[in-house]
Amino acid sequence: MDAVPLATPEEAWRIAKSLNYRHIGGTVVAVVQDVETGEVLMVGHMDPVAVVLTLTTGLAHYYSTSRKRIWLKGETSGHYQIVKEFRTDCDGDAVVLKVVQIGAACHTGARSCFSSPASFKIRLNRDA
Template structure:
């Protein structure tokens, strides 16, 4: 029995599909598939969906180049929902965000009850790296002629981005030698920012770096370096 034959589609012939980064576990988006979309996904190894608004099947990345490469497909105990683990090329969300789930809803800590978390509250939390990365990805998508420092770096290309990282790394080392804490903080912040630009260039979210650090956590640094050498 094929996968399509096992799935339970709704009265409109659709089934919800959740896509998840296969490496980091990050949930990227949710959309719908019909039998043809499932079949094309299996045949091509790239995720296809069904657009309810346009009433047609579509290949994710067909116009943007942000394809989703299938790594694994799962379905739930009722056979009426799909979980597709993928390698995301570029951004999953049409807004340019890495994930469609880039906003959160906080229960009423303040008067007025629940509220949508805004940029200011994001900056107050420890996910500032993700917030900055998302902004960098937005700037990357700006049209030609729109003014942005980040956009100018992308327009000048990889060598310019790498040059800025080298420059900021040198300034960080000089600040470290000087021993003035506030200067060290400022230079490290500049370095981190330009490293995020490099990650944005390759569409690598900070979570990929966090995952690698988690993998190394608890390992001897000498052993880990020796393993990489092999």
């Protein structure tokens, strides 16, 4: 695995402190995309510690709102996310992680949580 830190601990804490943790359990929403294709792989939550761990290790960490703990994506499955880019939105309550996905992103075993058999897609019929 070729994970590289994106920030020093000091820089990471500065970034983490600048975010607006207004979502479930004091988190920001994290949208995860494939760095090459832009495909949305999953959506998770991050608290300040998860942000700092992600930025200082180059591996995606999240805050589990159900288990109320930090988790490293891939810690049990081996399906790590190597973070290549970290972006914040305009009001600091959401981030985008652009990653190299190792294995499946979805807990169902699908590459993306939006392409699993449990997900569905609706398209507008613009010709109607």
